[in-house]
Amino acid sequence: MQMIRRALTTAALMVFAGAAVSDDSYRVTAVFDTLFDAQGQVAGLRPHDQSAYPAAFWEVVRQRVGLLRIPPPTDAATGRPATLSTGLYVTLQVTPDRQGNGVLKIVDLDVKPLVLQQVHAAFPPELVRSAGWTGAVQAECVVGTDGRCGDVKVKALPGMPQSLLRWARDTMELWEFEPPRLNGRPIMAPTRASFELETPDIAPVNFIERGSGQFRW
Template sequence: MKLNTRIVVLALAGLSAWAALPASAADPLAPYPVSVWSRVLFGPDGKPQTLEVVDADQYPAGFVQNVKQRVAQATIQPPVVDGKPVTLRSGVEMRFVISPKPEGGAQVRVDGLTVGALPVKRYLAAYPADIAATGGWEGEVTGVCTIGTNGRCRVVDVLATAGMPESVRRYAKVSLDGWQFEPQEVDGKPVESEYRLVMRLNTLDTAPEDFRQDKFQRLLKGK
């Protein structure tokens, strides 16, 4: 059995920096994305029976409570085994867009909710040297990971337009090979699932590498 398709979009600039990272020194009021994951056990009725917000101590208590309330309202089509609906244990990601306000504080907007295998280790290979040396280069590549029951990418397929440099294809594959997941479980048994990582690369002529790399790592970890 193979479940769900999880799609994540990463925008990368310069030397492994987040191109869409708006909250930089240049524009501290630009919106930026934040993801919050939960571990959820869905019952045979498709409704959450138990849920736990991952890294809950990293967020304000009121925010965590809001996430729990929203996830608790989620309903899925339960998997079926031998003609009967059964439980599904899975990760659930809630995506938010944070818009800082000039007077302080921020507006928080829900950007979506997705059910899929929960990433427990993320990895990015070294930014392709030939691309890093080409200012203004832009491109997109998609890595498709078939997650085995051990939580590792059993197979990684790379989808890209014709003419995409081999270094970028290799970058996507090597990156996903380093990811680890908590596999989804159907009726208490781990199953395979699919995870798609869309990587948008943009080599800037000048990028504040140290600052943006640090911010990128924090956002990638959902903190």
């Protein structure tokens, strides 16, 4: 994994280069169903959700990601090199230019099980009623060979409601994954997810009556 991250420092991806860029940057995540060979090189790279972005986007990202390597996979049972099929999550920073084109830069990469289905548990009612509430929580688990999370562990900053922690745990237990395959055999693998949540700020203005029918706030 460290080898991958070092490679990312030189994997800046330029699209429509040469134009001035703005400060209106944002991030997107491209997900690939990836096959690594016994040397840790990319041997197969298929967009997980082809319809999410234009074909030109996928092609440019594929060209750069295809050059990356991971430490050679090893079969723990035999100690021999093995192939690894797994999910590859590529986070890119997009900076538009004045012509409506942009610059893409790889800022993070993660090898973890593919998410096949994301189902969210019912959000805690008390938080839904809290207008303008924001919070964040992280959840992690080990995906079994059946594609389901095992024991889900949840982390959050002090003060986060316990109902939010339960919501994150329940949500991860509902998700369905494609477990990684080592030499074609499903294996267990860790995964994690971050949730940043907020409720609409729809609280009414609190008017205070002062004097003869004048309102101030």
